[in-house]
């Protein structure tokens with residue numbers, strides 16, 4: 650049981666890009682990453698929740714790329730994310746650690762991710778996630794639009810689940826340098842009002858550092874590749 654679940658919601662692709670960077674960090678630490686997303690919520694939920702194809706298997710040797718903007722740092726992502734398959738609650742049972750990502754919405758996590766978390770009462774009751782390491786990441790439109798409140802609020806349900814919260818330490822040099830996203834509470838990106846900002850080198854390094862750190866802690870707790 651050596652996989653780290655990278656579970657996210659993304660509407661226009663920024664959090665999805667961060668998720669792939671986090672997954673790379675997990676693999677740099679020698680564990681596998683399972684990338685999963687959650688469906689949008691809509692008044693008629695069934696129509697919003699059509700299935701997605703199975704993910705490429707990390708076991709096949711494929712490394713997670715950083716997504717469609719590789720080589721185009723100025724790409725705009727104002728299109729619906731076509732990201733990872735939707736998570737099942739079984740993914741929570743399987744994982745050795747969890748990294749949770751959401752866009753910031755009104756200073757908080759987005760409803761689709763909260764909706765998924767609210768469906769995990771059975772896992773809370775049975776202690777499925779107790780003692781497993783967890784980290785969080787987000788993307789905002791603006792610099793002071795609530796990255797840290799979102800990251801902190803995302804930790805709350807993880808603490809209720811008994812998870813061990815892992816942040817990003819200041820021994821990561823990029824945390825001192827970054828002029829945008831990235832914080833000791835987790836990885837982040839400032840997308841800009843139109844979503845046009847590319848994920849900066851420091852933000853990329855910090856997203857990978859978060860994935861590495863969750864994986865390293867999971868390994869110390871007994872997870873094996």
Ligand SMILES: Cc1cc2nc3c(=O)[nH]c(=O)nc-3n(C[C@H](O)[C@H](O)[C@H](O)COP(=O)(O)O)c2cc1C
Pocket residue numbers: 658659660661662663664665726751752753754755756757788789790791792793794795840844
């Ligand atoms: C309903 C809604 C609320 C938002 N609230 C905030 C906010 O409070 N602060 C902020 O900086 N950006 C806010 N944004 C912008 C998103 O956080 C930003 O575009 C983010 O990069 C989207 O991530 P995604 O590309 O993964 O969907 C909001 C966007 C929407 C649609």
